[in-house]
Amino acid sequence: MDIMLPEGDPERTGEKVRVQDPGEHPSVTLFREYLRLKTVQPEPNYDVAVRFLERIAAELGLGCQKVEVFPGRVVTIMTWQGTDPQLRSILLNSHTDVVPVFEEHWTHNPFEAFKDSQGNIYARGAQDMKCVSIQYIEAIRRLKAEGKRFPRTVHMTFVPDEEVGGCKGMELFVKRPEFQALNVGFTLDEGLANPTDAFTVFYGEKCVWWIKVKCEGNPGHGSQFIENTAAEKLNRVITSLLQFRESEKQRLKCDEHLTLGDVTSINMTMLSGGVSFNVVPSELSAAFDIRIPPTVNLQAFEEQLTVWCRAAGEGVTYKFYQKYMDQTVTCTEESDPWWKAFSGACRDMHMTLKCEIFPAATDSRFIRAAGHPALGFSPMNHTPVLLHDHNEYLNEQVFLRGIEIYACLLTSLASVPPLPVEG
Numbered sequence: 084m085d086i087m088l089p090e091g092d093p094e095r096t097g098e099k100v101r102v103q104d105p106g107e108h109p110s111v112t113l114f115r116e117y118l119r120l121k122t123v124q125p126e127p128n129y130d131v132a133v134r135f136l137e138r139i140a141a142e143l144g145l146g147c148q149k150v151e152v153f154p155g156r157v158v159t160i161m162t163w164q165g166t167d168p169q170l171r172s173i174l175l176n177s178h179t180d181v182v183p184v185f186e187e188h189w190t191h192n193p194f195e196a197f198k199d200s201q202g203n204i205y206a207r208g209a210q211d212m213k214c215v216s217i218q219y220i221e222a223i224r225r226l227k228a229e230g231k232r233f234p235r236t237v238h239m240t241f242v243p244d245e246e247v248g249g250c251k252g253m254e255l256f257v258k259r260p261e262f263q264a265l266n267v268g269f270t271l272d273e274g275l276a277n278p279t280d281a282f283t284v285f286y287g288e289k290c291v292w293w294i295k296v297k298c299e300g301n302p303g304h305g306s307q308f309i310e311n312t313a314a315e316k317l318n319r320v321i322t323s324l325l326q327f328r329e330s331e332k333q334r335l336k337c338d339e340h341l342t343l344g345d346v347t348s349i350n351m352t353m354l355s356g357g358v359s360f361n362v363v364p365s366e367l368s369a370a371f372d373i374r375i376p377p378t379v380n381l382q383a384f385e386e387q388l389t390v391w392c393r394a395a396g397e398g399v400t401y402k403f404y405q406k407y408m409d410q411t412v413t414c415t416e417e418s419d420p421w422w423k424a425f426s427g428a429c430r431d432m433h434m435t436l437k438c439e440i441f442p443a444a445t446d447s448r449f450i451r452a453a454g455h456p457a458l459g460f461s462p463m464n465h466t467p468v469l470l471h472d473h474n475e476y477l478n479e480q481v482f483l484r485g486i487e488i489y490a491c492l493l494t495s496l497a498s499v500p501p502l503p504v505e506g
């Protein structure tokens with residue numbers, strides 16, 4: 084249902100304003116409202132998201148704090164105080180930005196949050212990860228309405244710029260005193276959908292390495308057999324890296340116990356150099372996106388890279404554009420109180436969990452590197468993985484079940500008895 088407000092109306096935001104569809108669950112309506120906010124990279128409208136979140140905090144009677152970690156980059160924190168606020172808190176993190184769209188490939192406007200007859204809600208951010216933000220909020224709304232209180236404080240952080248690497252978002256926030264003051268014990272952040280009945284839980288992430296290999300060689304006329312050209316060297320480098328890529332691909336294919344998170348992936352993503360068809364260039368470069376599992380020895384892997392480059396000839400060097408080195412993983416053993424609380428609640432709900440390493444990079448890496456356990460979990464089973472894809476959608480029933488799941492998880496996590504370190 085759309086109502087166009089007249090020009091000059093104080094409520095007018097320049098966009099259509101929706102009112103509640105009488106048959107729709109209010110949590111779904113709120114989700115769709117959030118999906119319509121254009122927090123899309125590369126120019127996200129963060130102001131509108133912060134105002135939306137402030138409104139919700141006021142509605143729920145939650146403390147709300149804003150931390151500008153970089154000009155124009157605000158982290159919004161909502162806090163539900165526990166009955167024993169000295170205890171370490173539960174942090175529910177989500178990012179507010181979404182990735183760009185190729186609108187011509189979408190069957191519905193990606194910022195309309197169109198719902199079809201089966202209840203599938205189409206929008207950029209439906210899976211990644213505006214669903215999770217609203218599920219956290221709605222779980223807390225429900226628990227509060229039931230009069231629940233828990234010993235541990237629960238914080239929700241809504242951070243900018245995850246989709247562009249988090250360097251003006253979570254990476255800065257974890258270094259701030261306001262983050263220290265949250266006294267984090269355990270964190271939940273984003274995961275991925277799972278098309279089966281199971282839910283995937285990510286207890287660690289692969290390290291991102293972005294390298295550019297530069298090959299220098301002899302220049303000359305394009306009609307000659309010049310010795311030691313940049314192209315011959317680059318060809319050797321590419322062959323070495325892509326052969327390794329193939330062996331890792333086969334290793335993954337041949338072992339059903341392995342997932343993408345367990346093997347090293349390499350992709351050549353950019354090629355550059357050259358000036359003219361008939362000039363043999365003195366320099367050519369190739370860029371590689373490499374993702375390395377936490378079980379791989381990073382020093383040994385870098386040594387292998389240098390061997391490949393040295394073997395390609397003189398004047399072959401590489402430069403890092405991303406070199407993530409922290410390989411911290413979160414404990415998933417029954418002896419761990421946080422895992423016990425998380426997995427125990429899932430067991431009570433008869434959920435099947437699949438524990439994996441996240442194949443890409445999320446803000447969880449900054450939280451783990453800061454010394455706090457974090458699980459990547461988006462409660463979306465029976466759902467194809469559509470993050471960053473065209474026609475990203477989430478079914479409203481799956482979304483609503485996710486709220487129940489978070490309500491149960493929070494009840495368990497925020498009631499974890501004091502740990503030995505908490506006295």
Ligand SMILES: CSCC[C@H](NC(C)=O)C(=O)O
Nearest residue numbers: 246247248291405443444445
């Ligand atoms: C190094 S920052 C890049 C972050 C991005 N995250 C996702 C989830 O796509 C990635 O893994 O490429």
Ligand SMILES: [Zn+2]
Nearest residue numbers: 211212245273
């Ligand atoms: Zn995300």
Ligand SMILES: [Zn+2]
Nearest residue numbers: 182211246470
């Ligand atoms: Zn994303």
